[in-house]
Amino acid sequence: MSEAELVQILTRGEDSRHQFKREAHNADSIAAELAAFANSGGGRLFLGVGDDGQIVGLDAANVRRVNQLLSNAASQHVRPPIHPITHNVQTEHGVVMVVTVPDGLSKPYIDNHGRIWVKNGSDKRHVTAREEIQRLFQRAGLVYADVIPVTGTSADDIDEKAFAAYFTRRYGQSSEVAGQPLSQLLQNLGLGDGHELNLAGLMLFGKRPQRYRPAFEVKAVAFPGLVLHDSRYLDSEDIGGTLLEQYQRSFAFIKRNLHHIQADRGFNTLGQLEIPEQALEELLVNALIHRDYFTSASIRLMVFADRVEIISPGHLPDSLSTEAIRHGATNRRNPTLTEHAVHILPYRGLGTGIPRALHDWPTIELLDEIASNQFKVVLPRPQLPSETTPQVTPQVTPQVGDLLAAIRGEQTRTELMDALQLNDRKHFRVAYLQPALDAGLIAMTIPDKPNSRLQKYRITEQGQALLAKRH
Template sequence: MNETELLDILARGEDSRHQFKANISNIDALAAELVAFANSGGGVLIIGVSDLGEVQGLSAADISRLNQLLSNTASQSVRPPIHPISLNIRTAQSLVMVIQVPEGLNRPYTDAQGRIWVKSGADKRHVTAREEMQRLFQQAGLIYADEVPVASATVANIDRPALEEYFENRYRQPLEETGPSLARLLQNMGLARDGVLTLAGVLLFAKKPERFRPAFMIKAVAIPGGELHETRYLDSEDIFDRLAGQYQRSLAFIKRNLHHVQGDQGVNSLGILEIPEIVFQELLVNALIHRDYFISAPIRVVVFADRVEISNPGHLPNHLNVEQIRYGLSNMRNPLLASHATHLLPYRGLGSGIPRALNACPRLELVDDRIGNQFKAIIPRRAR
């Protein structure tokens, strides 16, 4: 970074990637800034500048002291330690120190008191909500939502016929002929832990899973216009079920609220769906398997007059972006669910679902809303 680049940043003001400080003398204050950047994609801390972006400058003694403070803070007051890079830039007014903080590879980072800080706009905030902490650990691969036990769900809540059918289809062996007890078998499959069902066990095989996790359902609505705030609807359904049932019922909801067109079919044909069915098969499966189950919110399916929208709680995980998933790159947020879903849903786990949907519907729009913390697929309908 040179002076011209620095002045350009100062002219634009503070944001989530750039923080200005006139000076810093407190090791805890510096640690909080470093931790927030490391947990939030990295950024630049500029010292010697007012909040308004006016250069106030630093003395040579300030620069020496700040370098020592930075070294001590990054190695002793940030856990795990990070490795920021400092750069001293001479402006027409005075010296300014620029500290570049890379995105942390071992998130979440904490300060010496064990507090987790993240960026919130141009400021930072202390993370206290359990769900947000869980998501940070999830991003680091330290915890997966589908492996977490659901305290009130026990082995007795398993829908045994559904499990027996799955087991025989997958392993070609009746469930009753296996050696271990049901509790041990479920634990071996990752569906229970010490007699308590994991989230995967609840979502895949529990009787009435909505008793334990009512938010993990699909809200489906068909609206005659193009805005969500329409005063009436054509069809509506709250879909509570196991994952396989949610998939089947939400696909049926979409199909019954779309038109069928004759196309090249004969006059006596029922016609073909205005949007290829495979588009919804792939998008619904991806929503159910890859949603963020640390967010207590439903998947939303809305059939508008001109489009269909499928909104999924949680933006794309880690560094994954829309362009990457267009070409088949994937990152499993719920590996346990994914491993079982290949035998329950039309899912292969190869990252090929989105490319198939795009091939069938090139105008499909994918939106990774990181501020709203959701992923949305927008499927345009045929003009009539």
């Protein structure tokens, strides 16, 4: 590094990759800086530079002293030892020692006091949150979220019918023939420790997984417009259950909130989904299996007028990038979950899911949002010709269209819900009934008494015209 290159870096100021220190006298302090860099992607420490970026320099004696201090700090005050690279840059004010710390391969790096340091902007901070410490150990391959025991669970929390079907399908014999108690079978398969279930066992075969891990579900919302902060919504569902149940219900949610296109199919057929089903399938499974289960947050599934977003807790592991996974690179964040999910979900486990989804829908965006600790997949929706499918608006949604098609004369709310095979009264009111009333597509038979027990609904002329146009 030349002096000109050094000055150019210093003028940009400190950040999470560049730290300035006028001098160094304490091995523990230097060790904390080295550990923070090693735990946070690496960086450079500039010794002989003030906080304002002005070079003060080190003389020859100080260079020798700091070199010895640095060597001692890196080898004796950090566990495991760190191996920084030093480079001395001569300036008119003296020597600036540039200490390069590579991203650590054996995270977490801990100081002599048992503290874990990470970078926090241009500063560093002591990690105390359990989830963050667990993620550091996960990156080092020392612990995985899916095999951590779930306190309070036992084999009694297993859906024995689902587990027996899985066991027979995978091993060609019934679990009863195996001649071992359920708790032992679960332990043999890595789904428990003989006493408690681990997270993989709970999420794959638990009767009620959200009883113990309420955040591990999918929160799905369909909006009429383009923005998240829209107070209106067309459809919403909190989707719990096992991973298979979450996958099935999430897929159903997407399908009922997207258009079907006739394309070259027959007039009386349902048509194909506007976004290829296989692309959606691959991305949903990817989110459920590869999310960060050390982060107590839900997967978010959002359908907007112009796109579908699938947001998974946890950014990509350090060894991966969005470009790498586009080409099939993979990192098994939850290896036990992955091993069994291959036989339960439409998942192959070969790192081919993202490439297949991109092949089917090339406009997919992959966003690794490190600051918010999440991974987002955005699937743009196609602009459909108006003569093929009406534009989705708050007034004319697929749900409203289904309601118009279901009405026969004058019908009560219960009769309409039965015709649409719906059970949730709130969902029916919010997603179907109220939007149709607001748009003037249906009307009450007793408008001056909206809450009357005798209330019925009929289609209006405007609704009939719209229905005729749709067909």
